Amino acid sequence: MSTINSELQNKLKKAAAVKAADYVKDGMIVGLGSGSTVTMLVDELGRRVQEDGLNFTGVSTSISTAKQAESLGIKISDLDSIDTIDLTIDGADQVDSDFNGIKGGGGNLFWEKIVAANSKKLIWIVDQSKIVDRIGAFPLAVDVEPFGSHHVLKKFSDAGFNPVVRTDKNGKIFKTDSNNIILDLHLHKINDPDKLSNALINTVGVVEHGLFLNAVNEVVVGKEGAPQIMINSKAHPSYQ
Ligand SMILES: O=C(CO)[C@H](O)[C@H](O)COP(=O)(O)O
Numbered sequence: 001m002s003t004i005n006s007e008l009q010n011k012l013k014k015a016a017a018v019k020a021a022d023y024v025k026d027g028m029i030v031g032l033g034s035g036s037t038v039t040m041l042v043d044e045l046g047r048r049v050q051e052d053g054l055n056f057t058g059v060s061t062s063i064s065t066a067k068q069a070e071s072l073g074i075k076i077s078d079l080d081s082i083d084t085i086d087l088t089i090d091g092a093d094q095v096d097s098d099f100n101g102i103k104g105g106g107g108n109l110f111w112e113k114i115v116a117a118n119s120k121k122l123i124w125i126v127d128q129s130k131i132v133d134r135i136g137a138f139p140l141a142v143d144v145e146p147f148g149s150h151h152v153l154k155k156f157s158d159a160g161f162n163p164v165v166r167t168d169k170n171g172k173i174f175k176t177d178s179n180n181i182i183l184d185l186h187l188h189k190i191n192d193p194d195k196l197s198n199a200l201i202n203t204v205g206v207v208e209h210g211l212f213l214n215a216v217n218e219v220v221v222g223k224e225g226a227p228q229i230m231i232n233s234k235a236h237p238s239y240q
Pocket residue numbers: 033034035036037038090091092093102103104105106107108109112
Protein backbone atom coordinates (compact mmCIF):
# COMPACT_ATOMS: atom_id res chain seq x y z
CA MET A 1 0.00 0.00 0.00
CA SER A 2 1.59 3.28 -1.05
CA THR A 3 1.55 5.95 1.65
CA ILE A 4 0.20 9.43 0.98
CA ASN A 5 -0.46 12.30 3.32
CA SER A 6 -4.00 12.64 4.65
CA GLU A 7 -4.64 15.95 2.88
CA LEU A 8 -3.86 14.41 -0.53
CA GLN A 9 -5.72 11.25 0.39
CA ASN A 10 -8.88 13.23 1.20
CA LYS A 11 -8.54 15.17 -2.06
CA LEU A 12 -8.29 11.92 -4.02
CA LYS A 13 -11.17 10.34 -2.09
CA LYS A 14 -13.30 13.37 -2.92
CA ALA A 15 -12.39 13.24 -6.62
CA ALA A 16 -13.44 9.55 -6.74
CA ALA A 17 -16.65 10.30 -4.85
CA VAL A 18 -17.66 13.17 -7.16
CA LYS A 19 -16.90 11.06 -10.24
CA ALA A 20 -19.00 8.17 -8.90
CA ALA A 21 -21.94 10.50 -8.25
CA ASP A 22 -22.32 10.69 -12.06
CA TYR A 23 -23.48 7.04 -12.04
CA VAL A 24 -26.61 7.98 -10.08
CA LYS A 25 -29.53 8.80 -12.38
CA ASP A 26 -33.17 9.81 -11.85
CA GLY A 27 -35.43 6.99 -10.71
CA MET A 28 -32.65 4.68 -9.52
CA ILE A 29 -32.56 2.75 -6.27
CA VAL A 30 -29.00 3.28 -5.01
CA GLY A 31 -27.19 1.45 -2.22
CA LEU A 32 -25.16 3.90 -0.16
CA GLY A 33 -22.09 2.46 1.57
CA SER A 34 -20.32 3.75 4.67
CA GLY A 35 -17.08 5.47 5.60
CA SER A 36 -15.39 8.79 4.95
CA THR A 37 -15.30 8.46 1.14
CA VAL A 38 -19.00 7.62 1.05
CA THR A 39 -19.66 10.63 3.30
CA MET A 40 -18.15 12.76 0.51
CA LEU A 41 -20.31 10.95 -2.07
CA VAL A 42 -23.46 11.54 -0.03
CA ASP A 43 -22.56 15.23 0.34
CA GLU A 44 -22.25 15.49 -3.46
CA LEU A 45 -25.49 13.56 -4.08
CA GLY A 46 -27.29 15.75 -1.54
CA ARG A 47 -26.04 18.83 -3.39
CA ARG A 48 -27.32 17.41 -6.70
CA VAL A 49 -30.72 16.60 -5.12
CA GLN A 50 -31.05 20.12 -3.77
CA GLU A 51 -29.54 22.11 -6.66
CA ASP A 52 -30.17 19.96 -9.75
CA GLY A 53 -33.38 18.15 -8.74
CA LEU A 54 -31.73 14.70 -8.88
CA ASN A 55 -34.40 12.21 -7.83
CA PHE A 56 -33.33 8.80 -6.55
CA THR A 57 -33.96 6.58 -3.55
CA GLY A 58 -31.11 5.42 -1.32
CA VAL A 59 -30.76 2.20 0.66
CA SER A 60 -28.25 2.65 3.43
CA THR A 61 -25.59 0.27 4.77
CA SER A 62 -25.44 2.02 8.15
CA ILE A 63 -27.44 4.17 10.51
CA SER A 64 -24.92 7.02 10.13
CA THR A 65 -25.12 7.10 6.31
CA ALA A 66 -28.94 7.03 6.48
CA LYS A 67 -28.92 9.98 8.90
CA GLN A 68 -26.53 11.99 6.75
CA ALA A 69 -28.48 11.27 3.54
CA GLU A 70 -31.85 12.17 5.07
CA SER A 71 -30.43 15.39 6.51
CA LEU A 72 -29.49 16.38 2.94
CA GLY A 73 -32.94 15.62 1.49
CA ILE A 74 -32.10 12.19 0.00
CA LYS A 75 -35.00 9.72 0.24
CA ILE A 76 -34.02 6.55 2.12
CA SER A 77 -35.93 3.30 1.79
CA ASP A 78 -35.74 0.14 3.85
CA LEU A 79 -34.04 -2.77 2.03
CA ASP A 80 -37.06 -5.01 2.66
CA SER A 81 -39.38 -2.50 0.96
CA ILE A 82 -37.69 -2.72 -2.43
CA ASP A 83 -37.16 -5.55 -4.92
CA THR A 84 -33.62 -4.87 -6.06
CA ILE A 85 -30.96 -2.17 -5.91
CA ASP A 86 -29.80 -0.80 -9.28
CA LEU A 87 -26.38 0.20 -8.09
CA THR A 88 -24.43 0.33 -4.82
CA ILE A 89 -21.53 2.71 -4.29
CA ASP A 90 -19.30 1.94 -1.32
CA GLY A 91 -15.76 2.49 -0.04
CA ALA A 92 -13.09 -0.16 0.53
CA ASP A 93 -9.89 -0.51 2.57
CA GLN A 94 -7.76 -2.45 0.05
CA VAL A 95 -8.30 -3.79 -3.48
CA ASP A 96 -5.96 -6.05 -5.49
CA SER A 97 -5.68 -6.58 -9.25
CA ASP A 98 -8.01 -9.63 -9.06
CA PHE A 99 -10.67 -7.30 -7.60
CA ASN A 100 -10.44 -8.95 -4.20
CA GLY A 101 -11.11 -6.40 -1.49
CA ILE A 102 -11.07 -5.86 2.24
CA LYS A 103 -13.90 -3.83 3.77
CA GLY A 104 -14.98 -3.13 7.31
CA GLY A 105 -12.61 -0.40 8.49
CA GLY A 106 -15.72 1.41 9.73
CA GLY A 107 -17.28 -1.78 11.08
CA ASN A 108 -20.26 -1.83 8.68
CA LEU A 109 -19.20 -4.84 6.60
CA PHE A 110 -22.22 -6.99 7.49
CA TRP A 111 -24.89 -4.58 6.26
CA GLU A 112 -22.57 -3.58 3.39
CA LYS A 113 -22.42 -7.20 2.23
CA ILE A 114 -26.20 -7.63 2.51
CA VAL A 115 -26.79 -4.49 0.42
CA ALA A 116 -24.11 -5.53 -2.12
CA ALA A 117 -25.65 -9.01 -2.40
CA ASN A 118 -28.95 -7.43 -3.41
CA SER A 119 -27.51 -5.00 -5.97
CA LYS A 120 -27.27 -5.40 -9.74
CA LYS A 121 -23.97 -3.51 -9.76
CA LEU A 122 -21.31 -2.69 -7.15
CA ILE A 123 -18.90 0.23 -7.44
CA TRP A 124 -16.14 1.08 -4.97
CA ILE A 125 -14.64 4.52 -4.50
CA VAL A 126 -11.07 4.58 -3.18
CA ASP A 127 -7.92 6.66 -3.32
CA GLN A 128 -4.83 5.30 -5.06
CA SER A 129 -3.11 4.22 -1.82
CA LYS A 130 -5.68 1.42 -1.44
CA ILE A 131 -4.75 -0.38 -4.67
CA VAL A 132 -2.33 -3.16 -3.71
CA ASP A 133 -0.66 -6.24 -5.17
CA ARG A 134 -1.98 -8.45 -2.43
CA ILE A 135 -4.59 -7.70 0.25
CA GLY A 136 -3.95 -8.32 3.95
CA ALA A 137 -1.84 -5.47 5.29
CA PHE A 138 -5.05 -3.76 6.37
CA PRO A 139 -6.58 -5.61 9.37
CA LEU A 140 -9.45 -7.84 8.29
CA ALA A 141 -12.67 -7.10 10.20
CA VAL A 142 -14.81 -10.04 11.27
CA ASP A 143 -18.33 -9.37 12.59
CA VAL A 144 -18.98 -11.72 15.53
CA GLU A 145 -22.01 -12.49 17.70
CA PRO A 146 -21.11 -11.36 21.25
CA PHE A 147 -22.48 -14.57 22.86
CA GLY A 148 -19.55 -16.96 23.15
CA SER A 149 -17.21 -14.60 21.31
CA HIS A 150 -14.32 -15.41 23.67
CA HIS A 151 -14.22 -18.86 22.06
CA VAL A 152 -14.15 -17.42 18.55
CA LEU A 153 -11.26 -15.18 19.65
CA LYS A 154 -9.40 -18.23 20.99
CA LYS A 155 -9.95 -20.21 17.79
CA PHE A 156 -8.63 -17.30 15.72
CA SER A 157 -5.59 -16.94 18.03
CA ASP A 158 -4.86 -20.67 17.75
CA ALA A 159 -5.10 -20.39 13.95
CA GLY A 160 -2.45 -17.61 14.01
CA PHE A 161 -4.88 -14.89 12.85
CA ASN A 162 -3.75 -12.38 15.55
CA PRO A 163 -7.28 -11.21 16.45
CA VAL A 164 -7.85 -7.96 18.34
CA VAL A 165 -11.22 -6.94 19.79
CA ARG A 166 -12.09 -3.58 18.25
CA THR A 167 -12.69 -0.73 20.70
CA ASP A 168 -14.12 2.75 20.12
CA LYS A 169 -12.38 6.07 20.75
CA ASN A 170 -13.35 5.88 24.45
CA GLY A 171 -11.77 2.45 24.83
CA LYS A 172 -15.15 0.69 25.03
CA ILE A 173 -15.88 -2.43 22.97
CA PHE A 174 -17.07 -1.28 19.54
CA LYS A 175 -20.62 -2.38 18.69
CA THR A 176 -21.95 -2.61 15.13
CA ASP A 177 -25.38 -1.38 14.04
CA SER A 178 -26.55 -4.98 14.69
CA ASN A 179 -25.00 -4.87 18.18
CA ASN A 180 -22.28 -7.35 17.28
CA ILE A 181 -18.56 -7.02 18.01
CA ILE A 182 -15.66 -6.77 15.56
CA LEU A 183 -12.50 -8.88 15.72
CA ASP A 184 -9.73 -7.35 13.58
CA LEU A 185 -7.37 -9.99 12.21
CA HIS A 186 -3.79 -8.78 11.80
CA LEU A 187 -2.76 -11.08 8.99
CA HIS A 188 -0.27 -8.83 7.12
CA LYS A 189 -0.83 -10.73 3.89
CA ILE A 190 -3.51 -13.11 2.68
CA ASN A 191 -2.16 -15.84 0.40
CA ASP A 192 -5.43 -17.64 -0.31
CA PRO A 193 -8.44 -15.31 0.16
CA ASP A 194 -11.03 -17.96 -0.86
CA LYS A 195 -9.69 -20.49 1.65
CA LEU A 196 -9.65 -17.86 4.40
CA SER A 197 -13.16 -16.70 3.51
CA ASN A 198 -14.50 -20.26 3.83
CA ALA A 199 -12.66 -20.88 7.11
CA LEU A 200 -14.04 -17.67 8.64
CA ILE A 201 -17.65 -18.05 7.55
CA ASN A 202 -17.67 -21.67 8.72
CA THR A 203 -16.62 -20.69 12.25
CA VAL A 204 -19.73 -20.80 14.44
CA GLY A 205 -20.27 -17.36 15.98
CA VAL A 206 -18.95 -15.50 12.95
CA VAL A 207 -21.73 -13.41 11.42
CA GLU A 208 -19.78 -12.08 8.41
CA HIS A 209 -16.28 -11.04 7.39
CA GLY A 210 -14.79 -8.20 5.40
CA LEU A 211 -13.46 -10.17 2.43
CA PHE A 212 -15.35 -9.19 -0.73
CA LEU A 213 -13.85 -11.47 -3.37
CA ASN A 214 -14.29 -10.68 -7.07
CA ALA A 215 -17.57 -8.98 -6.14
CA VAL A 216 -17.02 -5.43 -7.35
CA ASN A 217 -17.92 -4.43 -10.93
CA GLU A 218 -16.03 -1.14 -11.10
CA VAL A 219 -13.53 0.66 -8.91
CA VAL A 220 -13.26 4.44 -9.20
CA VAL A 221 -9.73 5.26 -8.07
CA GLY A 222 -8.87 8.80 -7.00
CA LYS A 223 -5.45 9.42 -8.59
CA GLU A 224 -3.23 12.43 -8.94
CA GLY A 225 -4.34 13.92 -12.26
CA ALA A 226 -7.81 12.44 -12.67
CA PRO A 227 -9.79 9.49 -11.31
CA GLN A 228 -9.22 6.19 -13.09
CA ILE A 229 -11.89 3.53 -13.52
CA MET A 230 -10.94 -0.15 -13.15
CA ILE A 231 -13.53 -2.41 -14.78
CA ASN A 232 -14.03 -6.01 -13.65
CA SER A 233 -15.78 -7.77 -16.54
CA LYS A 234 -15.60 -11.12 -14.73
CA ALA A 235 -17.19 -10.19 -11.41
CA HIS A 236 -18.67 -13.23 -9.74
CA PRO A 237 -19.43 -12.63 -6.08
CA SER A 238 -19.26 -15.74 -3.91
CA TYR A 239 -21.96 -14.47 -1.57
CA GLN A 240 -24.94 -14.49 -3.98
O1 LIG B 1 -15.88 -0.79 4.70
C1 LIG B 1 -16.07 0.31 5.17
C2 LIG B 1 -16.83 0.53 6.41
O2 LIG B 1 -17.19 -0.69 7.00
C3 LIG B 1 -15.53 1.51 4.48
O3 LIG B 1 -16.16 1.63 3.24
C4 LIG B 1 -14.05 1.37 4.33
O4 LIG B 1 -13.50 1.19 5.62
C5 LIG B 1 -13.42 2.60 3.66
O5 LIG B 1 -13.54 3.68 4.52
P1 LIG B 1 -12.99 5.13 4.17
O6 LIG B 1 -13.75 5.61 2.98
O7 LIG B 1 -13.27 5.94 5.41
O8 LIG B 1 -11.51 5.03 3.89
